[in-house]
Amino acid sequence: QKEVEQNSGPLSVPEGAIASLNCTYSDRGSQSFFWYRQYSGKSPELIMSIYSNGDKEDGRFTAQLNKASQYVSLLIRDSQPSDSATYLCAVNSLQTDKLIFGTGTRLQVFP
Amino acid sequence: DTAVSQTPKYLVTQMGNDKSIKCEQNLGHDTMYWYKQDSKKFLKIMFSYNNKELIINETVPNRFSPKSPDKAHLNLHINSLELGDSAVYFCASSAGGTTNEKLFFGSGTQLSVL
Numbered sequence: 674q675k676e677v678e679q680n681s682g683p684l685s686v687p688e689g690a691i692a693s694l695n696c697t698y699s700d701r702g703s704q705s706f707f708w709y710r711q712y713s714g715k716s717p718e719l720i721m722s723i724y725s726n727g728d729k730e731d732g733r734f735t736a737q738l739n740k741a742s743q744y745v746s747l748l749i750r751d752s753q754p755s756d757s758a759t760y761l762c763a764v765n766s767l768q769t770d771k772l773i774f775g776t777g778t779r780l781q782v783f784p
Numbered sequence: 785d786t787a788v789s790q791t792p793k794y795l796v797t798q799m800g801n802d803k804s805i806k807c808e809q810n811l812g813h814d815t816m817y818w819y820k821q822d823s824k825k826f827l828k829i830m831f832s833y834n835n836k837e838l839i840i841n842e843t844v845p846n847r848f849s850p851k852s853p854d855k856a857h858l859n860l861h862i863n864s865l866e867l868g869d870s871a872v873y874f875c876a877s878s879a880g881g882t883t884n885e886k887l888f889f890g891s892g893t894q895l896s897v898l
Contacts, residue, residue, distance in 0.1 A: 681824075705884035716874055716889035717827065724884065759825055765883035771840065772883045774827040 676700065677764050679775035686782055692749040694778050696762030699743065706738055706745045707763040711777065717761055721747060752782040787811050790875045790890035797865055798898055804861045805893045807875030813888070815839070815881030816858040818850060819874040821892075827874070833858055834881045865897045 678697045686692045694708075705724055709717035723729045723736040723745065735748040745764070749756055759777040766773050790807040797803055809816060817840075818830040832840040833852040847863040858875060875890040 707886075709887075711825075716892050717887075718889070719886045722884075722886065761825075761827065770883060771829055772887070777825045 675775075676766060676773045677762055677775040679760075679762050679778045681776060682779040683781045684778055686752050686780070688752060688754060688782055688784050690752050690782075692752045692756065692780055692782065694747040694749075694760050694762075694780065696745045696747075696764075696775055697743055698745070698762075698764040698773075700764065700766045700768055700773075701740075701743065702767035703740075703743075703764045704767070705765040705772075706736070707772075708734075708736060708745075708747045709761040709763060709774075711759045711761055713758070749780075752780075754782050754784055756780060757782050786891075788875055788877055788888050788890040790873075790893055792893060793891060794894050794896075796896045796898065799865055799867060801865050802861070802863045803865060803895070804859055805873055805875075805895075806857070806859045807890055808857050809875075809877040809888070810856065811877055811879075811888060813877040813879050814855060815878050816852065816855070817876040817878075817887070818858065818860050819876060819889075821872045821874060823871070831858075831860075832881065839881065862895075865895075867897050870895055870897045 708721040711717040721736040737746045761777045762775040788809045815834045817832045831850045836852045876887045878885040
C-alpha cells in the first residue's frame with residue numbers, strides 16, 4: 674500500500690460545479706495534512722492545511738479530515754477554469770518524520 | 785522579491801557530466817530541502833538541512849551531494865549524470881523544519897540528461 678494515495682484523474686468538472694478530490698494515507702499516527710496546488714510547469718503552492726478531524730473552510734476551498742478512516746479530501750466550490758491544475762495531498766509520517774506526497778489528482782474545469 | 789529562488793530553470797546535459805543547481809531563500813527560514821519530481825508528478829524528498837546541518841538524507845545515490853554554506857543557501861551537485869536523473873528538482877524551505885509546517889517551493893529546475 675502506498676503511503677499516500679490519490680486518484681490521478683483527470684477529474685473533469687464543469688465551471689460552477691463542486692470538485693471533490695480525495696486522498697487516503699497509511700500512517701495512523703499522521704497529524705498534519707496539506708493540499709498543494711501545482712499548475713503545469715510551476716511549483717507546488719499550499720492552499721489548505723488541516724490538523725484535526727472535521728471540516729476547515731477557506732473561501733471556496735474546504736478540507737475534510739477523517740482520521741478514523743485515514744481519509745482527507747478537498748472540496749472546491751464554484752469551480753473555475755483557473756482551478757485547473759494538479760492537486761497534491763501531503764501527509765506527515767510519524768514513522769519516518771517526513772512529509773509524504775501523493776502523486777496528485779489532475780483537475781480540469783471546463784467552461 | 786522571490787522567496788525561494790533556484791537556478792538554472794532548465795539544464796540540458798550529456799550523460800556522465802557533472803552539474804550543480806543553486807538555491808537561495810530570503811525568508812529567514814531555518815530548514816531547506818531538495819525534492820525530486822518525476823514524470824508521473826511524484827514529489828519525493830531527497831535531502832533536508834536545518835541551519836546548515838544535514839537532517840534527512842534519503843536513499844539517494846551518492847552521486848548527489850548537497851552543500852549548505854549558510855542557512856539561506858542549499859546547493860545540489862550531481863556527478864556522473866545518468867538518464868534516470870532526468871526530472872524536475874525543487875528546492876523548498878520551511879520556517880522550523882517540522883513536518884507540520886508550510887513548504888515554500890522554488891520554481892524548479894528541469895534537468896534533461898541526454
